[in-house]
Amino acid sequence: MKQPLHPLLIAFAVVVFFFLVAPLVIILGAAVSDTTFLTFPPRGISGRWFVKVFEMAAFRRTIVTSLQIAFLATGFALLIGLPAAYALNRFRIQLPHWLSTVFVLPILVPEIVLGFSLLKSVQVAADLPVFSTLVIGHTLIVLPYAVRVISASLSAFDFSMEEAAVSLGSPPLKTFFTIVLPNVRSAVIAAFILAFITSINDVSVSLFLTGPGVSTLPIQILAHVEQFFDPVIASVSVLLMLLTVGVMAVVELTLGLTFLAK
Amino acid sequence: MTEPLTIEDLSAHYGKVQVLEDFSLQIAAGELVSLLGASGCGKTTTLRLIAGFLEPTSGRIRLGDQDLTRLPAHRRNIGLVFQNYALFPHLTVAENVGFGLKQRGIGGAERAARVAAMLERVELTDLASRLPGALSGGQRQRVALARALVIEPPLLMFDEPLSNLDAKLRVGMRAEIRQMQRANGTTSVFVTHDQEEAFSISDRVAIMQAGRIMQFDTPETLYQRPANAFVARFVGFENLIPMRVVAREGESVEAEAEGGARLSLSQAEYGAIPDAFVLGARAEGLLVLPPEAPGLPATLGLRSYLGRAYQYLCATPAGPLTAQGPLGAPQMPAAAARLQPLAAQCCILAPE
Numbered sequence: 001m002k003q004p005l006h007p008l009l010i011a012f013a014v015v016v017f018f019f020l021v022a023p024l025v026i027i028l029g030a031a032v033s034d035t036t037f038l039t040f041p042p043r044g045i046s047g048r049w050f051v052k053v054f055e056m057a058a059f060r061r062t063i064v065t066s067l068q069i070a071f072l073a074t075g076f077a078l079l080i081g082l083p084a085a086y087a088l089n090r091f092r093i094q095l096p097h098w099l100s101t102v103f104v105l106p107i108l109v110p111e112i113v114l115g116f117s118l119l120k121s122v123q124v125a126a127d128l129p130v131f132s133t134l135v136i137g138h139t140l141i142v143l144p145y146a147v148r149v150i151s152a153s154l155s156a157f158d159f160s161m162e163e164a165a166v167s168l169g170s171p172p173l174k175t176f177f178t179i180v181l182p183n184v185r186s187a188v189i190a191a192f193i194l195a196f197i198t199s200i201n202d203v204s205v206s207l208f209l210t211g212p213g214v215s216t217l218p219i220q221i222l223a224h225v226e227q228f229f230d231p232v233i234a235s236v237s238v239l240l241m242l243l244t245v246g247v248m249a250v251v252e253l254t255l256g257l258t259f260l261a262k
Numbered sequence: 263m264t265e266p267l268t269i270e271d272l273s274a275h276y277g278k279v280q281v282l283e284d285f286s287l288q289i290a291a292g293e294l295v296s297l298l299g300a301s302g303c304g305k306t307t308t309l310r311l312i313a314g315f316l317e318p319t320s321g322r323i324r325l326g327d328q329d330l331t332r333l334p335a336h337r338r339n340i341g342l343v344f345q346n347y348a349l350f351p352h353l354t355v356a357e358n359v360g361f362g363l364k365q366r367g368i369g370g371a372e373r374a375a376r377v378a379a380m381l382e383r384v385e386l387t388d389l390a391s392r393l394p395g396a397l398s399g400g401q402r403q404r405v406a407l408a409r410a411l412v413i414e415p416p417l418l419m420f421d422e423p424l425s426n427l428d429a430k431l432r433v434g435m436r437a438e439i440r441q442m443q444r445a446n447g448t449t450s451v452f453v454t455h456d457q458e459e460a461f462s463i464s465d466r467v468a469i470m471q472a473g474r475i476m477q478f479d480t481p482e483t484l485y486q487r488p489a490n491a492f493v494a495r496f497v498g499f500e501n502l503i504p505m506r507v508v509a510r511e512g513e514s515v516e517a518e519a520e521g522g523a524r525l526s527l528s529q530a531e532y533g534a535i536p537d538a539f540v541l542g543a544r545a546e547g548l549l550v551l552p553p554e555a556p557g558l559p560a561t562l563g564l565r566s567y568l569g570r571a572y573q574y575l576c577a578t579p580a581g582p583l584t585a586q587g588p589l590g591a592p593q594m595p596a597a598a599a600r601l602q603p604l605a606a607q608c609c610i611l612a613p614e
Contacts, residue, residue: 163315164348166336168413169365175336182352
């Protein structure tokens with residue numbers, strides 16, 4: 001039996017959907033517009049602004065840089081975050097309460113402050129190259145996601161399984177890979193996606209850490225918008241969205257997206 | 263392949279809290295011994311020390327002539343069955359059972375054959391390719407048992423293995439565990455807080471409290487001749503009456519309880535009675551008699567029907583006691599009566 005919906009509820013739902021979907025539609029429309037300026041609705045249909053993105057060396061370079069940084073930062077965050085999350089849960093009773101909070105701190109500190117302090121302390125004081133500083137900065141901002149997501153999964157993990165495996169003759173490190181890891185696999189993948197997308201889209205921290213010759217895609221978009229008002233910006237945004245959707249799609253196809261809700 | 267287990271002067275700490283002090287226990291080869299006690303008595307700590315999940319601050323653990331004390335847990339070769347089964351949820355039943363064999367480098371056909379034989383023993387052949395999530399509690403427990411047995415360990419340990427099962431299944435599994443253990447003759451340690459479970463399954467039971475063994479004996483001895491007041495209370499001696507001897511005449515002893523009430527006890531029935539002692543009596547060991555009979559004077563209180571007898575809460579000069587009277591003669595509350603101990607249901611204990 002169907003319950004009749006109140007017209008106001010329907011109207012409200014429509015408005016919400018509109019606000020969710022409208023920006024995407026507008027950007028997509030602007031990106032394919034056959035004009036030299038940003039406009040919506042598009043006038044004429046053209047793919048030339050997408051071609052233009054790849055013709056511009058600055059965009060090509062920053063897309064590559066952004067991907068490199070995202071992969072490296074996410075990789076490091078998982079290398080640090082997975083053992084950290086494991087230890088935080090395995091030794092929860094022995095470890096002090098505040099320790100798990102430490103791993104969330106980078107989220108609590110305003111990113112702009114984090115960016116500035118990294119600029120002063122890492123880039124200037126330690127005199128590290130721009131690229132390395134960017135990787136360090138991004139590792140810092142994505143680490144909390146890695147730790148939290150994997151921790152959430154490990155908190156439901158029954159560590160007596162680990163003891164069972166050890167009692168059956170499996171050495172502790174091997175047990176981690178054969179028993180613990182397979183049971184938190186979804187969380188590790190979810191952490192990877194969250195961290196990767198966070199890194200790819202980051203502006204605040206990158207703003208401080210990009211330097212001569214090295215920039216990330218969002219920063220390049222910002223720089224471009226300051227000077228030009230052409231549909232290239234919409235096209236590159238669409239590409240960024242496609243990348244995000246692509247990552248999600250790969251996960252959906254291999255694992256099913258429902259595990260993200262777990 | 264079955265070995266005696268010897269624990270010598272084992273001490274352990276959690277941080278600064280001492281949970282086990284100079285703990286010693288000898289378990290003969292092929293024997294099943296239960297560690298019985300309330301939570302926090304140190305029974306699980308003992309098991310974890312033997313398994314190698316905890317390190318003792320001092321003492322030794324030996325299995326046969328092998329010293330386990332400093333051996334890493336994964337090289338101890340002990341079969342463990344956990345309270346929550348601890349099956350590997352991402353592996354099938356067969357893979358779970360074969361896990362220990364795999365670690366021992368036993369592969370291919372031999373592993374498959376041994377797993378199949380073990381699954382047949384626990385009647386799970388049909389479920390070999392299922393994941394643990396699709397099994398019932400009893401089936402999971404069988405997989406856990408099979409997984410621990412298939413490596414043919416010289417020592418088996420059970421950590422409250424039945425407490426997650428419902429009452430009926432629990433009794434069935436208990437018998438199964440005992441039969442398997444008997445058939446294999448594997449030395450076993452069984453940790454539980456359930457007295458009935460411990461008594462029904464074990465050759466000997468160690469009753470533990472605050473990190474110490476209060477008594478280590480056969481269930482029969484524990485039940486009939488507890489060594490001290492703690493064990494007596496634990497095995498159901500509801501009435502512990504402190505007394506002192508006021509007169510002796512041959513085998514007959516005249517003893518006085520608090521409040522001046524006297525009882526005459528025979529050493530021929532009770533064994534040697536020291537000058538100061540505690541008379542331990544189960545409710546069925548304290549008989550309600552008419553007020554003119556000999557015994558402790560009492561005023562009857564709440565009466566409850568137990569099917570085979572009536573049980574009374576009694577007020578006496580020596581404090582509240584629980585006694586039983588025959589079905590044929592129900593007494594009214596507030597009636598005066600005498601309570602007479604029955605030697606077969608009583609014990610003489612040292613004062614606390």
